[in-house]
Amino acid sequence: MAEFRVLPHSVAAQDFAAALGAFEKIVGVGWVIADEARLAPYRKAMLPVDIAAHAPSAVVMPNSVEQIQQLLKIANAHRIPFWPISTGRNFGYGSALPATRGQVVLDLKRLDRIVAVDPEMCTALVEPGVTYQQLYDYLAERNLPLWIDPPGPGPLVSLVGNTLERGGGNTPYGDHFEFACGMEVVLADGQVLRTGMGALPGSNSWQCFKFGFGPYLDGMFTQSNFGIVTKLGVWLMPRPAGHRTLLVQYDDEADLAKAVDTIRPLRMGGVIANTGVVGNAAIALTGVGPRSQFYQGQGAIPKEVVLTAARKFGIAAWNMTFSLYGTEEQIAPNLKIVTEAFERTGARVNPDAYNAAQVGVPSLTTLSILDWVGGGGLAWFSPVSPTRGADAVKQQQLAAAIHVDHGFDYMPGITLNARDMQHVMAILYDRNVEEQTRRADSCMKTLIRQFARHGYGVYRTGQGYMDEAAKQSGPVAAQVNRAIKRALDPNGILAPGKSGITI
Ligand SMILES: Cc1cc2nc3c(=O)[nH]c(=O)nc-3n(C[C@H](O)[C@H](O)[C@H](O)COP(=O)(O)OP(=O)(O)OC[C@H]3O[C@@H](n4cnc5c(N)ncnc54)[C@H](O)[C@@H]3O)c2cc1C
Known part of the structure; x- marks a missing residue:
């Protein structure tokens, strides 16, 4: 009998072997991975967590909804948990690792069809394996005047995975869940749900009207483990007549409040339509060279060292970018105002x-x-606050002190929406050094707890930190999530532990 280094919780080796055999009959030879060498890429993460605690037992790669439905029958029978991923590149938030050890990664990258693009309504319907690059190329090849909204690692990552994590980009369509419209979801019992207008047979407005009739369900399938999303509708921005990107710089570190309080009314009033971002000198310097080029000492890089190095490259204490879009005539007055x-x-x-x-x-x-x-070590800490200068400064001071205490550099890129700010910061460390990994983990946990004490929750977090973040939402939210989980997935086979939710 095959030997497994990692097994799903409470599943005997022989039952697991039988289940894998059955999986292979469904998806075909080569699309079930259980050997250590091929599992290696799925057992990697940038987060400072103990990989053993999150090691998957196997990977299964279906290529259709029907195959997923058949796989679920077997998973339910054997109580084998599936951890769905789209492209599995949730870098700095857990990559492809499951929330708990022994889950089978359900890798959906073979479902990579751009099902439809409607150039008139400016919508697309995509499967989980479709990357931002793929959709960009599709539009470019057909010369369609439509924009996508790529996140940082856009060429490599998926619209579905990113949107389900409620991730973002930086065009006016930067809040990806806000610009998503309609889902197809396979539930744990194999039923297929189409949300919004998609539920109506022959509907022609699935990708046009988000809400359908009755409760709006789409949000339930984001950052959750209530279903496997197999199609997602997204809105595409009509290519504007022109655009102008501005760089706004402040030399004094104390000026963060001015940056935030000035952009808020401009964002709220629609003068600035896109999600701007403001970063400090240290994060901007990463575009120039490695840290060792500027500092070889111990502990966090001193502020003066950063600011002196930054000045040589035209980088200020705070560097904010946002864009104006439209015709020359539209841009000119807004450029003057901002x-x-x-x-x-x-x-x-x-x-x-x-x-x-x-x-x-x-x-x-x-x-x-x-x-x-x-x-290769990166942990994102992503607290939210109102778009208010005083909050930005309070968060900056809190975060910088915790980073310095842990010997890390404070590297923020703050996402600026009209009413909320996401003070996303990167804890960067060497994952090959165990002591650094432990320190990064402690830094992350301290940030989550200390920020919560000041009323700042995270918009998203990765494997190993989800329970802590979920706890902050209190017992009633936990109870509601658990009730939904039990109703939809009574055997608890879909991504147990995702966002702290189990049956
Ligand atoms: C330098 C850098 C910059 C980055 N910049 C950004 C940025 O600008 N914006 C941003 O949002 N992120 C950013 N990221 C983080 C991350 O890489 C992206 O969010 C990425 O899109 C997530 O990976 P993915 O698309 O492969 O999702 P996946 O890893 O496939 O999915 C993420 C999670 O969603 C759930 N999931 C995925 N697919 C399904 C499904 N079909 N059904 C049910 N559940 C599912 C799973 O829990 C999965 O673990 C950045 C990372 C780095 C390193």
């Missing part, structure tokens, strides 16, 4: 900057942050 607003607060404004993500172009430039320290 330039004057920021200059009044002492900022420098460069109206000729470039940011690929803000103009719908997938790019891998943000991955340079991984070279800052080297060694």
Whole structure:
């Protein structure tokens, strides 16, 4: 009998072997992975968690909804948990690792069809394996005047995985769940649910009207373990007549509040339509070179060292970018309004900057942050607050102190929406050094707890930190989630532990 290093919880080796044999009959030879060498890529993460606690037992790769339905029958019979992934590149939030040890990764990257694009309604319907690059190329090849909204690692990652995590990009369509419309979901018992207008046979508005009739269910399938999403509708931005990206810089670290309080009314009033981002000098320096180029000492890189190095490359204490879109005639008055607003607060404004993500172009430039320290360690901490200068400064001071205490550099890229800000920061460390990994884990846990004490929750977190984040929402939310889980997945076979939810 085959030997398994990792088994699903409470499943005997012989039952697991039988289940894998049955899985293989459904998906075909080569699409079930149980040997250690081929499992290795699925047992990697940038997060500072103990991989053994999250090691998958196997991987199954179906290529149709029907195959998923058949797999679920066997999984229910043997109580084998499936951890669905789309492209599995949830970098810095857990990559492809399941929330608990022994789950079978249900890798959906073979479902990679762009099912439909409607150039008139500016919508698309995609399967889980479709990457932002794939959709970008599809539109470019057909010369369709539509933009996608790529996240940082856009060329490599999926619209479905990103949207289900409620991730984001930087065009005016930057809040991906807000610009999603309609899902197809396979439930744990194999039934297929189409949300919104998709439930109506022959519906022609599945990708046009989000809400359908009755309760709006789509949100339930994001950051959850209530179903396997096999199709997602997304809205595409009509390519604007023109665009202009601005770089706004403040030399004084204390000026973060000015940046935030100035952009808020401009975002809220629609003068600035896209999700701007403001980063400090350290994160901007990652685009210039590795940390060792600027500092070889112990502990967090001193502020003065960062600011002195940054100045040589035209980088300020805070660097904010956002864009204006439209015709020359539309952009000109808005450019005047925003330039004057920021200059009044002492900022420098460069109206000729470039940011690929803000103009719908997938790019891998943000991955340079991984070279800052080297060694592949990255944990994102992503607390939310109102878009208010005082909150930004409070979070900055809290976060910087916790980073320095743990010997790490504070590297924020703050996402600026009209009413909420996501103060996303990267804990960068060398994953090959155990002591650094432990320190990064402690830094992450301290950040989550300390921020919660000040009323700041996270918008998203990764494997190993979900229970802690879920606890912060209190017992009633936990009870409601558990009731839904029990109703939809009584055997608890879908992604147990996702967002802290089990049966
Ligand atoms: C340098 C850098 C920059 C980044 N920038 C951004 C950014 O700008 N914006 C951003 O949002 N993220 C960013 N990320 C984080 C991450 O890489 C992306 O969010 C990425 O899109 C997630 O990976 P994925 O698309 O492969 O999703 P997956 O890993 O496939 O999915 C993520 C999770 O969603 C659930 N899931 C996935 N598919 C399904 C399904 N079909 N049914 C049910 N559940 C499912 C699973 O729990 C899974 O673990 C960045 C990472 C790095 C390293």
